[in-house]
Amino acid sequence: MPKWAMVIDLDKCTGCDACAVACKMENNVPIADPAEAQSGRAMFWMDMMTTTEGAFPNTVTKRVPKPCFHCDDPPCTLVCPVGATYRNPEGLVAQIYHRCIGCRYCMAACPFTAKVYNWYDPKWIDGAEVGNPDVSRRMVGVVEKCSFCSHRLMSVKETAHREDRPIMDGEYVPACAESCPAEAIVFGDIENEESRVYRLSRSYRVMRYGEDLGVKPKVYYLSRRTET
Amino acid sequence: MEIKRREFLRLFGGLSGSFLFVGCGLDDVLDIPQSMIEQARRGPGIETWQNTICGLCPAGCGTRVRLIDDIPVSVKGNPVYPINRGGMCPLGLNALHSLYHPDRLKGPVQRKGTPDHATWESISWENALSQIAERLVELRVAGKPHQVAFLGHEENGLLKQHFARFMQAYGSPNYFQFAPSQNTVTPYSLLQGHLTLPAYDFLNARLIVSFGSNFLEEGSSPVYYTKVYSHHEEQQTRYVQIESRHSLTASNADQWIPIRPGTYGALALGLSYVLIREELYDREFVRSKTFGFEDRVDSSGVRHVGFKNMVLGNYYPERVEELTGVPSPVILQLGRELGNAHPALVVGDQGAIDNTNGTFSTMAIHSLNALLGNFEREGGIFFVDDPPFSRFEPVQSDVVARDGLKQSPIGISEGDVYPFTRFSIEAFTKNVLSETPYPLSVLFIRGGNPLFESLNRSKLAEALKKIPLVVSFDSILSETSEFAHLILPEHHFMERWDAISAVDSIPFAHVGIQHPVVQPFHDTKQVGDVLIGLAQQVGGVVGKAFPFSNYEEELKFAMEGVYKSGTGAIAAGGAGSLWIQYLQQRGWQIGRYSSFDEFWDRLVGQGGWWNPIRKRKNWDVVFKTPSKKFEFFSQTLKKALDNLTNQSGGESGTAQNYERVLNRLNISARGDTVFLPHHEPIPHEPDMLFHLVTFRVLPVRDGQGAALPMMQELFGHSANRHWESWAEIHPETAAINNISDGDWVLISSVVGSLRLRAKITEGIMPSVVAIPFGLGHTSLGRYAKGHGVNPNTIMRNLYDQLNGKPALQATKVKIARAT
Amino acid sequence: MKPENIELADKDETLFRPIYHTGTGFYVTLGILGLILLWALYMYVMQVRFGLGMTGMNQPVTWGFYIVNFVFFIGISHAGTLISAILRLSKAEWRRPITRMAEVITAIVLAIGGLHPILDLGRPDRMMNLLEAGRLQSPLLWDVTSITAYFTASTVYLYLPMIPDIARIRDRGGKFKWLYAFMAWGWQGTEKQKRVLNRAINILMVMVIPIAISVHTVISYIFSMTLQPGWHSTIFGPYFVVGAIFSGIAALLIVMIAFRKVYHFENYLKEIHFQYLSTLLLIMSLIWSYFTFSEYLTGVFGAEPHEMHIILYKFTGPFAFYFWGMILCNFLVPVIIISFKKLRTITGIFIASVAVVIGMWLERFIIVVPSLANPRLDVPIGIYVPTVLEWALFAGGLAVFVMGFMIFSKFFPLISVWEIEEGRTHGRKEVENRIESYLPGSS
Amino acid sequence: MPKLRPTTRKLVLLGTIGGIILIAGYFKVFLHSDLRQPIQYNHKIHIESAGMTCVDCHESVLVSASATIPRLEICTSCHSGEPISDSPEEPKLLKFVADGNEIPWQRVYSVPDHVYFSHQRHVTDGRIECATCHGNIPDFTQPVTSTFMPVMMESCMDCHRLNGVTNDCLACHR
Incomplete structure (x- = not known):
C-alpha cells in the first residue's frame, strides 16, 4: 500500500501564493465575501503562513505553504464523533462532507x-459545473480541508488499473504541486524508495511541524535555515 | 503578531461584530452562459486539454485549459512552454473567473449622457464600426488624420505591429503605449544606444544584485524569474536585494539592504568607487569597450572629467552612507563581493527608476555592469532578437497619410520637457487640453487603465472629456472606459487569436499562440479584427494595408516567416538545459515538419515557438552609441542637451543657455558630470517626514486583477488583510505616532490623504511608508469597486526629468493616527 | 387556585402557597422571560437558516459562547444532585429544606446545558448521525452518554422524593388533579411504600455521585484529550469537577436566597443554612484556587513556549482583564466576604455567590477561547467577538432556567414537605441516637 | 400502571394517529416516484426488433463516468422524415425532431454531487452487467420511471463487500 506524502522546499519557494489559488480553483473552495474574509473566515485549504521576524534591517520573512499535513496519527480523526474524518489505508486523512455534523x-x-469551516452556504450557480466537476461542492455547516486532491488519485488509479501497471512516481500530484512555479512542492509515495519524495524526505534539511507532538505529519519541509 | 485589547473589550460591549441577515457569501460569483449549464448537465464528461497563452498580463505564460464537454473548468501551466515551464502565478490560475466574470460587457455599448451620469446603450457592431469609420473618413478627407490617436498598453509581438501598421497607413504618428515600462529604456539607450530593454542571463550568474527590482513579484514575467530563482537554490547563486521595503524578492534574497528611496544611483556609484578603488573591475573591457571612463581631452582641447575620477572624487563610502542610509561597511563588502563573484549581474528597475532621478540612477546601476564587463557573455547582459515573422508588404502611404505622419506626436512634449520620452501621459494630457500642436478628434484606448494609474487623474479626465470620440476596447467597464463614447469589448484571451512574443528581459526569442479555446460567450471581437474592419471601411491605402480577411489569417501569414526561417523549435517537452547544450554543439535544426500546415497545427497544439540559441553579436551591434562603445559619458545625452540649448534661442552653447536648460530639466549637476551617471537629489519637502513607496502584488498587478474576487481575497493575505489596502510602517515610526497594528492611519501628502489600516512591520525603512497599488477602484466591476485605496491619488505630479516616467516614489507624506 | 379541602392545610402551608396563589409579578416576569426566549428562538432559527456565520466564531476560534455556556451550565448542574446526594448520604439534618431546590437546578440546567452542543452544530439536521454512526472513541460521544445518564438519574432522583408531596397535593384537590394522580403513582404513605421509596432514594444517591463526577470529568476531557496548549492537562478532570461544584453551590445559594425572598421561606431557610453552605462555598473556593494555582504554576514553571504563550496571553495579553476578573470573582470576593463574620450576611453571601457564578463563567471562557485563538503555527491569531445572536441564546438559556424554576414552583413545593415533617418527627430522635453512638462509651 | 383518565387516553390516541399519518406522508412524499417521461419509449422493441444494444444509445457507458441519456441526434439516425412504425409515440418524437428540440427525458438514476460513480469503472473494468443495477431493461415496454435498485449507500456497499471491492469512503466520496 503506498503512503502519500509531500515535500515542500522552502528554499525554493518564494511565497507567490500560486499553490493557494491552484488549490482553490481545483477544489471549488468558496470565496468569502469581504467582511467575512476580514473577520477570519477566508477559506484556504492551502494556506500561506507569513511571519516577519528579526529586527530591522536583519528582517526575515518566512513564507510557509501549509496544506493539511495528513498526519499518520491524526489528532482530528480521533475526536470526530461521527467518523466524518478518518485516515484511509493509504494515509490520506479524508473528510466526508455528508457525514459531518459541523461540531468543529x-x-x-x-x-x-x-x-476550514463553511460558516455560510457557499454560493454556487445552480446546476452549473463551476470549477472542477471532480470535486463536490460543500454546503453550510461542514468542515473541509486539503484532501491531497484525492480525486486525482482515484482517476490515476483507474487509469493504472486499466493499463495494468502500478502508479508511477509523479503521476499523481495535487494541484498545488503541479502549479508551483518554483517546483518547490514534490509529491509522491514515501514508502517507495525510488520516489523523489523518499529521497528528499531524507535530506539533511528536512523538518516537520509538530514532530514533538508525535502526530507524524506527512508534509516535510526542507530549509537551510535552522528553524523554520 | 499582535492584536488590540480594544477589540477584545468590545466583547462586553457585545453588540458589535458582523451581523448579517443577507449577503452571506458573494452573489453570482460567476456568470456562465445558460447553454453551458445545459451542456454540463447532459454531457458525457469527456475531458480535453487545449494549450494557449495567458493574456492576463503581458508576461505571456503558456497555459493548459482543461475542458469537460467543451466547458473550460480549470487552467494550469503548460509544462513545455519555455517561459513558465508549467508554473503559473495566482492571477493566471484564476483566469477562468475573468472568462466567467459577471460584469463582462455583453456587446458593444454607446454612452448616453456625461461620464458622471452615464447610461450605456447596446449598439450593433455594424452601427458602432460605421460610426467610427465615418469619422475616420471625414478626418482623412479634411486632411487631419493625425488627429486620431491610439493608446495601447503592453501589447507586444504581432498585435503591436498590427496597431502600428494601422496608424501608419491611416496617417497618424500617434500610436503610443501607455505602459509605465515604456520609458524604462531611456538609461540603456543613453549608455548603449539600444531602444529595447536588455535581457539578463540570470541562469548563469553567480551573484545577482538587484537595485529595487522586485522581479519575483513585479517583474515582466514573475513566473520566469521564480523558475530561475528556484533553479538557483540548487546551484547556490547569491541574491542581494537593495530596496526600501522588504518585498517578496527581498524576503527571498540572501541579503536585504534597505535604502532610502531615490538614492539607488548613489549606492551604485558607491559600489563603483569600491570596484575602481580596489581595482576589481574588468580592466580589459573598460579599456577597450567603454568611453569616458578616464579623463580625456577632446578634439577642441577641452579637458573632460572621466567616470573614474568623478566617482573617486564624489562617491566615497562615507558620503554614500550619508546619502543612502546604507552603512559604509556594507557598501565595501558588497562592492568586493561584486568584484570577486564571476559572473555577477546587476539589475535595476522599479524602485530605482520610479523617481525623478530615475534615469540617472539606472545609468549608474547599469554602469556597474560595464565595470564588471557583463556584456555578451555568460551570466551577463544581451539583447534578444525579434522572432522572424514574415515581412509584411510596406505600407503604401498616400499624401494625406504622409502629411499626417509628419506632424509631431501628441503624446510627446515639445522642447525641453522630457527630451527622451517615448510617451508621456503628462505631456499627452497637457497637449490635448491646450490643443497643441493640434486638437485630438478620435482616441482609441486598448488595454490598461490610464486613468487609474495616472498621477494626474482629474486633468486626464478633463482631457478625455474634451476628445469628441473616445473608443475603448475594455471588456469590463473601467475608470477609463467610463469616459469612452463607444466601448467595443474585446474577446477574452481564451476566445481569440493572437501571438505573444518579445516579452521584456526574457533572454530568448519566443512566440506564444493564443487561439480560441471556447466559442466567444458574448458579442465581442478581437481588436485586430476590429481594426481590419475599420481599415476596410476607410478603404483606399488604409484598406490595402491589410490584405487579410481577419486577424487569424494575418497571424498565420506572420508565422509562415517563422517556419521558413528554419530556426528555433516548437515548444516541446524535454528541452532542458542539457538538451539545449547538445543542440548548441551540433547546430539547431527543425527539419521535422513537412509543411507549414503541419508546423501550424503543432504550433497551435503545443502553444508556441522559441529559439534558445542566440547568435553572438558584434560589438558595434551591442553598442549603437556614437562611439560604438559603452558610454559612461553619454554623447547621446550631450547631443540632445546641445540641441535643446540651440532650440531655446540665443547663442548656441552659451553657458547661460545651458544653465537655463538644466534648470528647466531640474538637473542640479553641472559641467561634465551632467553626462556621466551621477546622483541627482530628489525633491525635498521639509514638513513631510516619510517617503511614500508603492508596490504591486502578484494577484492584482497593475490593478486589473482587482476585478477578480479570489485575487481580492488574496491581495493582502500575507498582511492578514483581505479586500483591503494597508500601510506598512516601521515599529519605531509607529511608536512615535502612537500607532499600533491594525489601527486606522491617515497618510497625507500635499495632494490629499488616504485612510487605511496600519501594518507594523520590521520589513521597511523607518523613514518610509509603503502602500500596495492595485485597489481603490471606482469602477471595474462589482468586485473591484469600493475596496481599498489607490495610493496614486495622493502622489504629487512628479516625473522623471528626462523621460517623463511617473515618479512613483518621489512623494513625501506624513502619518497620523486616524480616529 | 384554592385547595378544596381547607382542613388539610397544615403548618407547612407556606410551602404550598406558591402553588395556589399567583401574583401579577409572576406573570409579568414570565412574560418578559418568554419574550427573551422567543427572541432567542428566532435567533436560533436564523442561525439554522443562514449558518454559523451569524455567530462571532471564525478561524481559528472555532468554539465560542456555545461551548463556554455548555461547560458553564453543566457545571452549575452539579450543584444539585451531587450536593443533595452528599448531604443525604452524610445524613446532614440541615439538608432537608435544600435538597429539592438543588435537584431542580440540576434537572433544568442539565437540560439547557445539554442542548448547547446542539446549538453549536453546523448541521443540526444530521444530529442523528451521532447515534447511527457514533464513534465511541470520541470524547464528544462520552459526553453524550454521560450527560444522558446523568440527566436520567437526576430527574428520577428529583422525582422519587417528590412522590409523597405530589400525593399530598393530589389529596388536597384543585386543578390538574389528573396530573398529580398520575404522578403520585398511587402513593398512600404506607410503611411498605415508604420503605421502598427510601431504599430507592438510597440506591440512587449512591449511583448519582459517580455519574455526576464522570459528567464533568468527561467534559474536561473534550479539551484535555486534544494536544492544544492550555488544554492538554491531566489536572483538567478534577479541576472541572471542583469548579462545577463550586459554581453549583453558588447557583444554589442564589436560588435559595431569591425564593426565600419571593416566597417568604424565611422560616425554612434560616441563617444557619446559608452559613453552612457558604462555608462549603469557601472551601470550594480555596480548593478551586489551589487547582488554578497548580495548573498555571506547572505551565509557568515548565515554560514550554506554546503553553507560555497562552499563559501570557491570559496574564498580560488581551485576556488579562478576564483572567484577573476571574481571580477577583472566584477567590478574593468569596474568601473575603465569607471569612469575615460581619460580611457573612445573606446579602454578603448573595454577592459572593453572584461573583462566583460570573467568575466561573469567565473561567470557562478563559479556558476555551485563548487556546483556540493562539494556534501552534504562525497563522494569524483569532479575534473572537460574540454577536447579538450568541448573547441572545445565552440570555435565552438563562431565561429558560428562571422560567423552569418559576413554573416548577407553581406545580410542586420547592421545599420537600414530607422530609421537613420527617425531620420534625424522626430526625430529632435519630440525631440524638446518632450523637449518642459517636460518643465514647456507647455500644 | 395507574388508570388513565379519559383525557389522557384521548391524547394518546390522537398522538398515535397523527404519528401514523406523518410517517405515511413521509413515505408518500419522499419515496413515491411520479415520473412521467415525455415519450413512452419502448426498450423491448428497439432491442428485440431493431437489434440494438444499450451502448448504441447510451454511448458513453463504456468510456466515461456518465452513461449519457441519448441526444436527439441518436434518434434521428433512424427516425427522420416518415414514421417507421405505427406506434402512437413516434409522431411525438418526430415533432421533437422537426422542432429540433432535445427530448426532455427525466433522469431516473442519479447520484448526489458528493458521490463519484463511474460507469466505465463498473462496466468496462468491473464487467458488471447493466441488468445488475438497472434490471431487465430489454423486457421493458414502458420507459423507466423508477429505480430498479435503490440508489443508496447501503446498496453500493453491500455489492462492494460481496465482490471484495474496497469500501474506503474516498473510493466513492469526493
Whole structure:
C-alpha cells in the first residue's frame, strides 16, 4: 500500500501564493465575501503562513505553504464523533462532507489549524459545473480541508488499473504541486524508495511541524535555515 | 503578531461584530452562459486539454485549459512552454473567473449622457464600426488624420505591429503605449544606444544584485524569474536585494539592504568607487569597450572629467552612507563581493527608476555592469532578437497619410520637457487640453487603465472629456472606459487569436499562440479584427494595408516567416538545459515538419515557438552609441542637451543657455558630470517626514486583477488583510505616532490623504511608508469597486526629468493616527 | 387556585402557597422571560437558516459562547444532585429544606446545558448521525452518554422524593388533579411504600455521585484529550469537577436566597443554612484556587513556549482583564466576604455567590477561547467577538432556567414537605441516637 | 400502571394517529416516484426488433463516468422524415425532431454531487452487467420511471463487500 506524502522546499519557494489559488480553483473552495474574509473566515485549504521576524534591517520573512499535513496519527480523526474524518489505508486523512455534523471538534483538535469551516452556504450557480466537476461542492455547516486532491488519485488509479501497471512516481500530484512555479512542492509515495519524495524526505534539511507532538505529519519541509 | 485589547473589550460591549441577515457569501460569483449549464448537465464528461497563452498580463505564460464537454473548468501551466515551464502565478490560475466574470460587457455599448451620469446603450457592431469609420473618413478627407490617436498598453509581438501598421497607413504618428515600462529604456539607450530593454542571463550568474527590482513579484514575467530563482537554490547563486521595503524578492534574497528611496544611483556609484578603488573591475573591457571612463581631452582641447575620477572624487563610502542610509561597511563588502563573484549581474528597475532621478540612477546601476564587463557573455547582459515573422508588404502611404505622419506626436512634449520620452501621459494630457500642436478628434484606448494609474487623474479626465470620440476596447467597464463614447469589448484571451512574443528581459526569442479555446460567450471581437474592419471601411491605402480577411489569417501569414526561417523549435517537452547544450554543439535544426500546415497545427497544439540559441553579436551591434562603445559619458545625452540649448534661442552653447536648460530639466549637476551617471537629489519637502513607496502584488498587478474576487481575497493575505489596502510602517515610526497594528492611519501628502489600516512591520525603512497599488477602484466591476485605496491619488505630479516616467516614489507624506 | 379541602392545610402551608396563589409579578416576569426566549428562538432559527456565520466564531476560534455556556451550565448542574446526594448520604439534618431546590437546578440546567452542543452544530439536521454512526472513541460521544445518564438519574432522583408531596397535593384537590394522580403513582404513605421509596432514594444517591463526577470529568476531557496548549492537562478532570461544584453551590445559594425572598421561606431557610453552605462555598473556593494555582504554576514553571504563550496571553495579553476578573470573582470576593463574620450576611453571601457564578463563567471562557485563538503555527491569531445572536441564546438559556424554576414552583413545593415533617418527627430522635453512638462509651 | 383518565387516553390516541399519518406522508412524499417521461419509449422493441444494444444509445457507458441519456441526434439516425412504425409515440418524437428540440427525458438514476460513480469503472473494468443495477431493461415496454435498485449507500456497499471491492469512503466520496 503506498503512503502519500509531500515535500515542500522552502528554499525554493518564494511565497507567490500560486499553490493557494491552484488549490482553490481545483477544489471549488468558496470565496468569502469581504467582511467575512476580514473577520477570519477566508477559506484556504492551502494556506500561506507569513511571519516577519528579526529586527530591522536583519528582517526575515518566512513564507510557509501549509496544506493539511495528513498526519499518520491524526489528532482530528480521533475526536470526530461521527467518523466524518478518518485516515484511509493509504494515509490520506479524508473528510466526508455528508457525514459531518459541523461540531468543529476536529478543527479544535488539529494542532495545525488545517481545517476550514463553511460558516455560510457557499454560493454556487445552480446546476452549473463551476470549477472542477471532480470535486463536490460543500454546503453550510461542514468542515473541509486539503484532501491531497484525492480525486486525482482515484482517476490515476483507474487509469493504472486499466493499463495494468502500478502508479508511477509523479503521476499523481495535487494541484498545488503541479502549479508551483518554483517546483518547490514534490509529491509522491514515501514508502517507495525510488520516489523523489523518499529521497528528499531524507535530506539533511528536512523538518516537520509538530514532530514533538508525535502526530507524524506527512508534509516535510526542507530549509537551510535552522528553524523554520 | 499582535492584536488590540480594544477589540477584545468590545466583547462586553457585545453588540458589535458582523451581523448579517443577507449577503452571506458573494452573489453570482460567476456568470456562465445558460447553454453551458445545459451542456454540463447532459454531457458525457469527456475531458480535453487545449494549450494557449495567458493574456492576463503581458508576461505571456503558456497555459493548459482543461475542458469537460467543451466547458473550460480549470487552467494550469503548460509544462513545455519555455517561459513558465508549467508554473503559473495566482492571477493566471484564476483566469477562468475573468472568462466567467459577471460584469463582462455583453456587446458593444454607446454612452448616453456625461461620464458622471452615464447610461450605456447596446449598439450593433455594424452601427458602432460605421460610426467610427465615418469619422475616420471625414478626418482623412479634411486632411487631419493625425488627429486620431491610439493608446495601447503592453501589447507586444504581432498585435503591436498590427496597431502600428494601422496608424501608419491611416496617417497618424500617434500610436503610443501607455505602459509605465515604456520609458524604462531611456538609461540603456543613453549608455548603449539600444531602444529595447536588455535581457539578463540570470541562469548563469553567480551573484545577482538587484537595485529595487522586485522581479519575483513585479517583474515582466514573475513566473520566469521564480523558475530561475528556484533553479538557483540548487546551484547556490547569491541574491542581494537593495530596496526600501522588504518585498517578496527581498524576503527571498540572501541579503536585504534597505535604502532610502531615490538614492539607488548613489549606492551604485558607491559600489563603483569600491570596484575602481580596489581595482576589481574588468580592466580589459573598460579599456577597450567603454568611453569616458578616464579623463580625456577632446578634439577642441577641452579637458573632460572621466567616470573614474568623478566617482573617486564624489562617491566615497562615507558620503554614500550619508546619502543612502546604507552603512559604509556594507557598501565595501558588497562592492568586493561584486568584484570577486564571476559572473555577477546587476539589475535595476522599479524602485530605482520610479523617481525623478530615475534615469540617472539606472545609468549608474547599469554602469556597474560595464565595470564588471557583463556584456555578451555568460551570466551577463544581451539583447534578444525579434522572432522572424514574415515581412509584411510596406505600407503604401498616400499624401494625406504622409502629411499626417509628419506632424509631431501628441503624446510627446515639445522642447525641453522630457527630451527622451517615448510617451508621456503628462505631456499627452497637457497637449490635448491646450490643443497643441493640434486638437485630438478620435482616441482609441486598448488595454490598461490610464486613468487609474495616472498621477494626474482629474486633468486626464478633463482631457478625455474634451476628445469628441473616445473608443475603448475594455471588456469590463473601467475608470477609463467610463469616459469612452463607444466601448467595443474585446474577446477574452481564451476566445481569440493572437501571438505573444518579445516579452521584456526574457533572454530568448519566443512566440506564444493564443487561439480560441471556447466559442466567444458574448458579442465581442478581437481588436485586430476590429481594426481590419475599420481599415476596410476607410478603404483606399488604409484598406490595402491589410490584405487579410481577419486577424487569424494575418497571424498565420506572420508565422509562415517563422517556419521558413528554419530556426528555433516548437515548444516541446524535454528541452532542458542539457538538451539545449547538445543542440548548441551540433547546430539547431527543425527539419521535422513537412509543411507549414503541419508546423501550424503543432504550433497551435503545443502553444508556441522559441529559439534558445542566440547568435553572438558584434560589438558595434551591442553598442549603437556614437562611439560604438559603452558610454559612461553619454554623447547621446550631450547631443540632445546641445540641441535643446540651440532650440531655446540665443547663442548656441552659451553657458547661460545651458544653465537655463538644466534648470528647466531640474538637473542640479553641472559641467561634465551632467553626462556621466551621477546622483541627482530628489525633491525635498521639509514638513513631510516619510517617503511614500508603492508596490504591486502578484494577484492584482497593475490593478486589473482587482476585478477578480479570489485575487481580492488574496491581495493582502500575507498582511492578514483581505479586500483591503494597508500601510506598512516601521515599529519605531509607529511608536512615535502612537500607532499600533491594525489601527486606522491617515497618510497625507500635499495632494490629499488616504485612510487605511496600519501594518507594523520590521520589513521597511523607518523613514518610509509603503502602500500596495492595485485597489481603490471606482469602477471595474462589482468586485473591484469600493475596496481599498489607490495610493496614486495622493502622489504629487512628479516625473522623471528626462523621460517623463511617473515618479512613483518621489512623494513625501506624513502619518497620523486616524480616529 | 384554592385547595378544596381547607382542613388539610397544615403548618407547612407556606410551602404550598406558591402553588395556589399567583401574583401579577409572576406573570409579568414570565412574560418578559418568554419574550427573551422567543427572541432567542428566532435567533436560533436564523442561525439554522443562514449558518454559523451569524455567530462571532471564525478561524481559528472555532468554539465560542456555545461551548463556554455548555461547560458553564453543566457545571452549575452539579450543584444539585451531587450536593443533595452528599448531604443525604452524610445524613446532614440541615439538608432537608435544600435538597429539592438543588435537584431542580440540576434537572433544568442539565437540560439547557445539554442542548448547547446542539446549538453549536453546523448541521443540526444530521444530529442523528451521532447515534447511527457514533464513534465511541470520541470524547464528544462520552459526553453524550454521560450527560444522558446523568440527566436520567437526576430527574428520577428529583422525582422519587417528590412522590409523597405530589400525593399530598393530589389529596388536597384543585386543578390538574389528573396530573398529580398520575404522578403520585398511587402513593398512600404506607410503611411498605415508604420503605421502598427510601431504599430507592438510597440506591440512587449512591449511583448519582459517580455519574455526576464522570459528567464533568468527561467534559474536561473534550479539551484535555486534544494536544492544544492550555488544554492538554491531566489536572483538567478534577479541576472541572471542583469548579462545577463550586459554581453549583453558588447557583444554589442564589436560588435559595431569591425564593426565600419571593416566597417568604424565611422560616425554612434560616441563617444557619446559608452559613453552612457558604462555608462549603469557601472551601470550594480555596480548593478551586489551589487547582488554578497548580495548573498555571506547572505551565509557568515548565515554560514550554506554546503553553507560555497562552499563559501570557491570559496574564498580560488581551485576556488579562478576564483572567484577573476571574481571580477577583472566584477567590478574593468569596474568601473575603465569607471569612469575615460581619460580611457573612445573606446579602454578603448573595454577592459572593453572584461573583462566583460570573467568575466561573469567565473561567470557562478563559479556558476555551485563548487556546483556540493562539494556534501552534504562525497563522494569524483569532479575534473572537460574540454577536447579538450568541448573547441572545445565552440570555435565552438563562431565561429558560428562571422560567423552569418559576413554573416548577407553581406545580410542586420547592421545599420537600414530607422530609421537613420527617425531620420534625424522626430526625430529632435519630440525631440524638446518632450523637449518642459517636460518643465514647456507647455500644 | 395507574388508570388513565379519559383525557389522557384521548391524547394518546390522537398522538398515535397523527404519528401514523406523518410517517405515511413521509413515505408518500419522499419515496413515491411520479415520473412521467415525455415519450413512452419502448426498450423491448428497439432491442428485440431493431437489434440494438444499450451502448448504441447510451454511448458513453463504456468510456466515461456518465452513461449519457441519448441526444436527439441518436434518434434521428433512424427516425427522420416518415414514421417507421405505427406506434402512437413516434409522431411525438418526430415533432421533437422537426422542432429540433432535445427530448426532455427525466433522469431516473442519479447520484448526489458528493458521490463519484463511474460507469466505465463498473462496466468496462468491473464487467458488471447493466441488468445488475438497472434490471431487465430489454423486457421493458414502458420507459423507466423508477429505480430498479435503490440508489443508496447501503446498496453500493453491500455489492462492494460481496465482490471484495474496497469500501474506503474516498473510493466513492469526493
